[in-house]
Amino acid sequence: MGSAISSNFIKDLQNGGLLSELTKKIQSDDTLMLALRGHYINVYYRGGSILLISEQANGYAAKFDPNYLEEKSGGPNLGAVQAPGDCSKWVAALPALKEAMNSHFAAKRKSEREFQQLAAWENNRSVISNDTEYFITDIEFADRDEGARLDMVGLKWPSSQRKDETRCKPVLIEMKYGTGSYDGAAGIAKHITDLERILANPVKCESLNKTIEDQFDQLMKLELVDFTPHKKYGRAVVSGRPEVVFLLANHNPRSKKLLNIVNEIKEPEHFDLRFFNASFAGYGMHDACMLDLAEFKGLLQQLAS
Known part of the structure; x- marks a missing residue:
């Protein structure tokens, strides 16, 4: 169920936080949308979740839905977001993840x-x-x-x-x-x-x-x-x-x-x-x-x- 996220989560999404680079990307990319889910967030692209970030005791876990991949291999494993720079890897991967979703939606329209x-x-x-x-x-x-x-x-x-x-x-x-x-x-x-x-x-x-x-x-x-x-x-x-x-x-x-x-x-x-x-x-x-x-x-x- 959608709900507000914790105060620590919101701080990490704001300027200077562990996830602030992701927020800046969403602010500047009209094809992305952020949805608040309490202990996690979804980033949507073309109505599908391109990224799920969940709150952990020592940072954030990040996941791409493998169902969008032609070969259900589990998706990219770019690690958790626990230190400055970890979020950059996932932001850099977004263009490739979009392409994977484009191919999926071409065959299975939503x-x-x-x-x-x-x-x-x-x-x-x-x-x-x-x-x-x-x-x-x-x-x-x-x-x-x-x-x-x-x-x-x-x-x-x-x-x-x-x-x-x-x-x-x-x-x-x-x-x-x-x-x-x-x-x-x-x-x-x-x-x-x-x-x-x-x-x-x-x-x-x-x-x-x-x-x-x-x-x-x-x-x-x-x-x-x-x-x-x-x-x-x-x-x-x-x-x-x-x-x-x-x-x-x-x-x-x-x-x-x-x-x-x-x-x-x-x-x-x-x-x-x-x-x-x-x-x-x-x-x-x-x-x-x-x-x-x-x-x-x-x-x-x-x-x-």
Whole structure:
């Protein structure tokens, strides 16, 4: 489950720390994304984990997923990060690791995960991220207690309320890529049912809010969110009724499959259901781009007519 990392871990990722070279690389490389996992971090490339760094008693263990290699040999063994210079070996290896992942994804595409990372980048770190109203704090967020996985979590901070950091709402985002992803065991209706159960629990909601707060705070400290806060900004506070957003990428407007599925959906009791309707093209997310259930049904009916 995604969560904030320890104070020592964050210090080692900041200037002068054992892992600071990796942070600088992520800051300057828009194809990489950092995800916080409590006692470890994932570095994502094209939606796949290119590097896992875990906290140890005497430093950090580093690992590349051998499943991305043609020959499952265990991946490069560049050692732990325990002294200045150890991190440099892994940073230097990143281009070769990217090539291995490019070859893997050419044969086994993971378009949904790749576009997840793109959406997170556009709202957190692109040239328009300071203008958006949604910030992504994690992708592939797993709740082991509930057996649930969320594509993205983050917060919504309306532009009209930017001088008040207590006006942030929790946001859970599900991405569906293409019409084949709309139904089945991981379809839209199933996600809504699962989230109704999870978000009915106030303790679970409070825990999720705290996680999002902590993640956003640490990403800000690592300069991995391109956002200009007001002069007296202290720390974002996440609270209120959750918003669940479905981000449907590359929908086929000639298909009526989505309309048939959405027509069977009822308004949820424990969260605000929204469907992202892009502002022209792109994944920059604004409140004005979010359609409620009735508005989305109306849009789909127009497309079908």
